Every structure is written in structure tokens, then in C-alpha cells.
Amino acid sequence: MPRRSDSRSRMIHAAARLFRDRGYYATAFSDVIQASGAPRGSTYFHFPGGKQELAREAIALAGDEIEQMVAAAAVGCEGPGSLVRALGDMVADRLEGSGYRSGCAIATMVLELAPQSEDLSSEFEKVFARWRHALARQFETWRITPGRATDLADLVMSVFEGALIVSRAARDIDPFRRAIEGLADLVEHEPRLLAGSSQAAPFGGAGCHQGTG
Amino acid sequence: MPRRSDSRSRMIHAAARLFRDRGYYATAFSDVIQASGAPRGSTYFHFPGGKQELAREAIALAGDEIEQMVAAAAVGCEGPGSLVRALGDMVADRLEGSGYRSGCAIATMVLELAPQSEDLSSEFEKVFARWRHALARQFETWRITPGRATDLADLVMSVFEGALIVSRAARDIDPFRRAIEGLADLVEHEPRLLAGSSQAAPFGGAGCHQGTG
DNA sequence: TGCCAAGTATGACGTCCGACCTACAATGCA
DNA sequence: TGCATTGTAGGTCGGACGTCATACTTGGCA
Numbered sequence: 001m002p003r004r005s006d007s008r009s010r011m012i013h014a015a016a017r018l019f020r021d022r023g024y025y026a027t028a029f030s031d032v033i034q035a036s037g038a039p040r041g042s043t044y045f046h047f048p049g050g051k052q053e054l055a056r057e058a059i060a061l062a063g064d065e066i067e068q069m070v071a072a073a074a075v076g077c078e079g080p081g082s083l084v085r086a087l088g089d090m091v092a093d094r095l096e097g098s099g100y101r102s103g104c105a106i107a108t109m110v111l112e113l114a115p116q117s118e119d120l121s122s123e124f125e126k127v128f129a130r131w132r133h134a135l136a137r138q139f140e141t142w143r144i145t146p147g148r149a150t151d152l153a154d155l156v157m158s159v160f161e162g163a164l165i166v167s168r169a170a171r172d173i174d175p176f177r178r179a180i181e182g183l184a185d186l187v188e189h190e191p192r193l194l195a196g197s198s199q200a201a202p203f204g205g206a207g208c209h210q211g212t213g
Numbered sequence: 214m215p216r217r218s219d220s221r222s223r224m225i226h227a228a229a230r231l232f233r234d235r236g237y238y239a240t241a242f243s244d245v246i247q248a249s250g251a252p253r254g255s256t257y258f259h260f261p262g263g264k265q266e267l268a269r270e271a272i273a274l275a276g277d278e279i280e281q282m283v284a285a286a287a288v289g290c291e292g293p294g295s296l297v298r299a300l301g302d303m304v305a306d307r308l309e310g311s312g313y314r315s316g317c318a319i320a321t322m323v324l325e326l327a328p329q330s331e332d333l334s335s336e337f338e339k340v341f342a343r344w345r346h347a348l349a350r351q352f353e354t355w356r357i358t359p360g361r362a363t364d365l366a367d368l369v370m371s372v373f374e375g376a377l378i379v380s381r382a383a384r385d386i387d388p389f390r391r392a393i394e395g396l397a398d399l400v401e402h403e404p405r406l407l408a409g410s411s412q413a414a415p416f417g418g419a420g421c422h423q424g425t426g
Numbered sequence: 427t428g429c430c431a432a433g434t435a436t437g438a439c440g441t442c443c444g445a446c447c448t449a450c451a452a453t454g455c456a
Numbered sequence: 457t458g459c460a461t462t463g464t465a466g467g468t469c470g471g472a473c474g475t476c477a478t479a480c481t482t483g484g485c486a
Contacts, residue, residue: 005463023325025238028444041464044446051445101328108324110382112236115314124382151391154379155399158392159368162375166367169323169337178364179371186368186399218435241472254436257474264473428486435480444471451464456457 007038008046016058021101023108024055055109056123062105063127070134079142081188083135084156088180091160092173100171103164131157144193152193159183220251221259229271234314236321237268268322269336275318276340283347292355294401296348297369301393304373305386313384316377344370357406365406372396 014036018027029051033040047053073086094102106127113120135153140146159179167176187193227249231240242264246253260266286299307315319340327334348366353359372392380389400406 007463021328023238025236026325026329029446030444039464041466042462045463099328103324104378106382107378108321110378111316111321111324112239114381114384115235115312116239121382121384125384128379128382128388151395154376154388154391155372155395157379158375158388159371160375161378162371162373163367165317165320165323165374166341166370168327169319169334169341171327171334171338175341175367175371178367182364182368186403189405190399190402192402220435242474243472252436254438254476255434258435430485431483433480433482436478438476438478440473440475442471442473445469447466447468449464449466451462453462454460456459 005042007036007042010036011038011043011046011054012057012061015054016061016105019055019058019109020062020103020105021098024051024112029054052117052120055113056120059106059109059120059123059127063130065105066127066131067134070131070138074138077138079188080139080144080152080156080193081184083138084180084184084187087156087160088177088184091164092176092180095164095167095176096173100168103168104161107161107164128157148193152187156183220249220255223249224251224256224259224267225270225274228267229274229318232268232271232322233275233316233318234311237264237325242267265330265333268326269333272319272322272333272336272340276343278318279340279344280347283344283351287351290351292401293352293357293365293369293406294397296351297372297393297397297400300369300373301390301397304377305389305393308377308380308389309386313381316381317374320374320377341370361406365400369396 011032015027015032018031018035022031029043030040032038032054033043038046044050047057049056069090070087073090074083077083077086106124109120110124114124132150132153135156136146136149139149139152144152163176163179166179167173224245228240228245231244231248235244242256243253245251245267246256251259256267257263260270262269282303283300286303287296290296290299319337322333323337327337345363345366348369349359349362352362352365357365376389376392379392380386
């Protein structure tokens, strides 16, 4: 049945899930083939670049899903604190529901591959840039200035990534919930986030803005 | 030179460094052997449990180093904000100095191995418990109540872990510094952290304390 | 002092599994 | 019907983990 099969797309989705749950090295090509039901011989037809190309596609797909998750969580939120909580609930549910296997879709790959692959590194950076942008845009709708919104977005991303690691290590949701609630609470009671407050000592400290963007 | 060689210790130190920089799967036994100068045949004499036992030893060693780092950073600090900054400087220096290869000593292994190995999972949990304890104890010296100190420790650990991921992905220190500075700043200007402030709405929210410990 | 035994350490080897390549089949279009 | 493009199964090569027979050193004893 040649001429356009959906094998490629199915492989990317299966790979994204496996990379997220197990990581890059623990996921064999044969695992992706089995999970997707794709034929074995097609791999290097669909992905001439091999496993790394498959990873690149999976990373981009993860970027899409993160953006969608932020958008979904933002519905009905009235401030950064409630957005953090809404996102935290979504992530916590998936973490618990998967038996502490499903964390961030790209974190494992970042740590495994970023030091080795300049190419994939730029893909990772894109995903975080998209995530940062989605969060910052949402924060700005609540009258947070762009600079502070970016700083806050970095802090929020970091807490989510890190809390996932700590909770996955302990196989216990409490560290995650404590970190998320602590962040939401701090952010909620921080008046300097809002535009018009003392800009002499802006949130995020002095001279610490992005140099590359 | 049989009868007590230091091969075992050297292998653990080399493995800890390699696991930290490259991760578990990307580090071959032969890499550890080469880096430590130990002979190939000694591996299963010193580590009958194989690579996993070597990893367990390396994880414990990482726990020691983290405790020492917290103690070193705490010297001369007058509050949680300055401790966060001091730790941040130490970590940032190593991250930059290593070309964004040296992050958290165990984070990569947590994501790679925690879903698969119940045994190593408990080792990871021990390291984070030690780290949490070291931070919380230090916070308590600044009149922060034990419950809030634990919540704050989880938040701090999460920010460090997550910020390392984001910065390693981008190969840029700015996201790390933004997150650390944002955290330090929030913590510094949070009066509810101190004992004696309105305990009706404690920092960290309600009903979110550790259930297992 | 010379020898033996036990524990210690080691280089060479086997086995398995991973990614990747090559030769072949099937289909749509001219 | 013939050809180019798409899709496929089996096979190969390399490397990593783990094992084994062997050599070396130390301590005790005659």
C-alpha cells in the first residue's frame, strides 16, 4: 500500500510519547516501530537523518503541545497565580496518572542530548522560547510589564521543570505541589509585578534581562 | 599492587563526573575505566551489581557534594535571598565554565532511571531529602518556621533544577540568572516567611505539607 | 629464609542488542 | 504496459555489558 501512508506521523507521535516517558537512549527505534505499528523498513525512508531526525520532529511536536496546554490552562484564570495553579493541576494529574513516568516532554532529552548535539540544542531552545512567549503574553494581559513578564515566565518554567524532577525522583506528588503552591502564593502576593509600582527595584533584579533576544 | 587499590574510589569519582555531564546511558563503562585509569576486569570485582551499583555510589557521592555546596554557600549569608544568590553564583560559574555540560549531578540520571529502577529511585529521594534538609535547616536559622522552611526548600530546589535545564537547553546563562534572581527577589520581599506573621494564610498555601515524611 | 594458600586484581573473550544500509515489492501515471 | 516514486524486510556491523581463567601480592608457617 505505498503512496502516502501515515506511518511517519504515527511514528513521530509514538516517539514523542516514548522519549517523554523513557528518554532518548532508553527508547530504541524498534520500540517506536512497535508502538506506532509502522513497518521496520520504512524508518530511514521517512527519517533519512535517523534517530536524531525523529527526535527533532518529536521535540517540535512537544512544543505544540506545551503551547496548547498553556492556552487551555489560561482559560478562566484571573492572574498569574491562578494560571500557575491551573497548569500545575494539569501537569500533576498526568504525572500521577502515569505512575510518575510522564514528566516534561523534552526535559530528559535536553539533559541527554543538549551537551552533544548543537543541532538539537537549537530545537530545545525554540521550545522554551515558545513556552516563555506563551506565558509572558498571558501575563501581559494582566497588566504585567513585558520585561517582568519574561522574567516571571522563566521562573515559572524553571519551577515546573525542577518540581517535576524532584517529584519523579521521590515518586511522590507532594514536592511538586509544594513548589507550585509556593510559587503561586508568592506571585499572588507580589504587588511589584503590576505595572505602575516602584520601577526603581523591579521584580527580577537589575540588569538581568535577556541578551540574545 | 593488589591488596587494596584505590581503583574503586577513583571509578566512583570518575563515574559521578561523567554521569553528571553526559548522563547514564551516554556514559559507557569503558569511559569510566578510561577516565579513572582502572583496569577493565576490575569492574565486576568492585561492583558486582554492575553499572547500576556504580551509579548508586555516584549518586550518594553527589549527595555529599550538594550538602557541602549548601554549607559553603551559606557562609556569610544573612537570609534566604542571599543564600539563593550565593548558590546561584556557584552553580552558574560551573555551568558556564563547563560549556553548559555540568548541571545537576543527578538530574539526568533521575529522568533516565527513576521510571525504571525502584532501587535507584530511593537513592535519588535520599539525595533530595538531604538537600531539602540542609536548606531548611539553614532557613530556620533565619527565624523561618520549619513548615515554611520545608516548603521554601522545595521551591528553591525546583528552581535550581529547572533553571539548569532551561539554560542548558539554550546554552545561555541568562535564563538561569533570571530565574534565580527572580526567586531571590521574591523571597527577599516576602514578609510572611518570618515567624510571627499572619499564620492564617501561611506561605505555601494550606494543606500542602509532606504526607510521607 | 622458603613455600603455600587465600584473597585480590586483571586482560581477553563472548553474547546480545542497537542503529543503519541494501535489495526488492507495490502502486500511480503516461 | 513500462517507469519512477513510494514503501518494505532482512541482513550487517559495531559497540556495550557482563564473564572467566589467570597472574600477582600479602600473610602465616615450618
